[in-house]
Amino acid sequence: MNSENYLDIIKKLALQIKNEPAKYLFDKFISEKNFNSNIRRRLGDLFFESIRYYRRLVEDPDFNLEQVKNEVCSKDLTLQDLTDIFGLNDEIAEYVNESLNDLNDYKFLLSRGPLTLRVNPMKMTRDRLLSFLNDFKPIKTEISPFGIKLNSNINVRQLQEFKKGFFEIQDEASQLVFNLVAPKPNEKILDLCAGTGGKSILLQSCSFNTLDLHSYDISKSRLAVLQKRAKILGLKVKIVEKPSLHYYDKVLIDAPCSGSGVIRRDVDNLLRMDKDRLLELVKTQRMLLNKAINFVRKGGVIIYFTCSFLRKENEENIEYILNEYRNLRLVEVCDILDANIVEKLNLKSYFKTYTKYYGMDGFFGAVLRVD
Ligand SMILES: C[S@@+](CC[C@H](N)C(=O)[O-])C[C@H]1O[C@@H](n2cnc3c(N)ncnc32)[C@H](O)[C@@H]1O
CATH class of the missing domain: 3.40.50.150 (Vaccinia Virus protein VP39)
Structure with a gap:
């Protein structure tokens, strides 16, 4: 599949997002296709990243993810951008604007969230869990005394340590x-x-x-x-x-x-x-x-x-x-x-x-x- 086909698929799926959650739409679409795991991963990465720039994605015939990311990165965001680039409803954009001291803080919400685990202290210490997970380059969360962040995209639910109840998946906040x-x-x-x-x-x-x-x-x-x-x-x-x-x-x-x-x-x-x-x-x-x-x-x-x-x-x-x-x-x-x-x-x-x-x-x- 070439990148144009990818983009067509993503645009079509994106048009349904106002009615159904993106994860549901994507999983349903994938379950009906016979794509190999590489295609599934690439399509998923592109879809979930592109819908962050929703309005551009669905309205710009020449949508280019890298271009729009660079544009957003290099400018000071305005109220207009919340609707015109990210596709927020006008009133929601106003609420976002009145809630953030600096609209550029919105940019941080466009990143991918880390994979953060919380140790179950009844079964394990954080230090021991760190050594068990050594292969995945774990680091301690800076504020929570229970957290570990993984620099990896692995499915941690498959790990023995998860099955034994040594940790849960939970954001630091x-x-x-x-x-x-x-x-x-x-x-x-x-x-x-x-x-x-x-x-x-x-x-x-x-x-x-x-x-x-x-x-x-x-x-x-x-x-x-x-x-x-x-x-x-x-x-x-x-x-x-x-x-x-x-x-x-x-x-x-x-x-x-x-x-x-x-x-x-x-x-x-x-x-x-x-x-x-x-x-x-x-x-x-x-x-x-x-x-x-x-x-x-x-x-x-x-x-x-x-x-x-x-x-x-x-x-x-x-x-x-x-x-x-x-x-x-x-x-x-x-x-x-x-x-x-x-x-x-x-x-x-x-x-x-x-x-x-x-x-x-x-x-x-x-x-x-x-x-
Ligand atoms: C943010 S979620 C809670 C997440 C949960 N505390 C956790 O940490 O996994 C909000 C919850 O509020 C519940 N909820 C909504 N209206 C409610 C009501 N009137 N009384 C009690 N729970 C309500 C929803 O069913 C939902 O599970």
């Missing part, structure tokens, strides 16, 4: 949820949006199974995956249908969000987003904050997270909930996290990670005390 929740043995913790368990498993395994951890989610099928994972890892995770009222020391909300902070992995998250969808998410996020207040005990905390950098989903929601309740107050994250983390990430009131620092996903976190 997500690992730092542990530091912000700062769980203590026997604490009653509710993971209110537990999903398939990324955070529940992080909290319990890095606490050596000492937490009274309850996990809830609106999706029963996701909770079933969490239950299975916890069982394999030997972790105590109680799935609850109705969390107890005013019971928990800490309630974690890992809120459904636009995913703007993780577009390195799923660039089409933002391509499918428009104002109505975003405001619908904001409504759900506010509902979850309101709900969480009923579950936390007096003196306990709510820890709110998104994997988004949009102010609408982050600071504006925290300002909203603080206005609603007199007995809520913001605990500055610089008073919770180690000085070393605070300094490296330049944190104060909120927990915020940006891809330009240490190559992490873009995360937001806020801690609210209920008095």
Whole structure:
């Protein structure tokens, strides 16, 4: 197959992205073809990289990936570029613009995310895991005490070390949820949006199974995956249908969000987003904050997270909930996290990670005390 054929295929697939996720479209297309692994890999690399420059890809008949990459690299990005090059909807482009101090930060979200692992301290130390994975040039994450980054594209799920439960795949920003929740043995913790368990498993395994951890989610099928994972890892995770009222020391909300902070992995998250969808998410996020207040005990905390950098989903929601309740107050994250983390990430009131620092996903976190 020559490069023109590749481009034709990619353009055709890209036209469907507004309706279906890119990964789903690509896998479906590949499963119907008889391509060898080399072609599959080349096509995948080209597709997932080209859709980052969505508008150019679908509208420019002379689209050339290297040219557009060089252009983006060598200029200061403007609001217009967010729509004209990357294909964001006008209103979403405005939200991105008001949320980033410097629009050039968007460039970091165009890179490929690293492969980051989190050691399971119940079974393995980070140093021992580093030596097991030596062939893949592993390095320690700079901030998370549990992380390892691999300079390799291998399928780590096939490794014996993964099958034995020595590590999970988890971005460094997500690992730092542990530091912000700062769980203590026997604490009653509710993971209110537990999903398939990324955070529940992080909290319990890095606490050596000492937490009274309850996990809830609106999706029963996701909770079933969490239950299975916890069982394999030997972790105590109680799935609850109705969390107890005013019971928990800490309630974690890992809120459904636009995913703007993780577009390195799923660039089409933002391509499918428009104002109505975003405001619908904001409504759900506010509902979850309101709900969480009923579950936390007096003196306990709510820890709110998104994997988004949009102010609408982050600071504006925290300002909203603080206005609603007199007995809520913001605990500055610089008073919770180690000085070393605070300094490296330049944190104060909120927990915020940006891809330009240490190559992490873009995360937001806020801690609210209920008095
Ligand atoms: C960002 S994901 C959570 C990811 C998960 N914590 C992890 O680390 O793997 C957001 C989750 O919120 C759940 N969700 C959406 N609306 C909800 C609601 N009203 N109550 C509880 N969970 C909800 C979704 O089913 C989804 O699993």
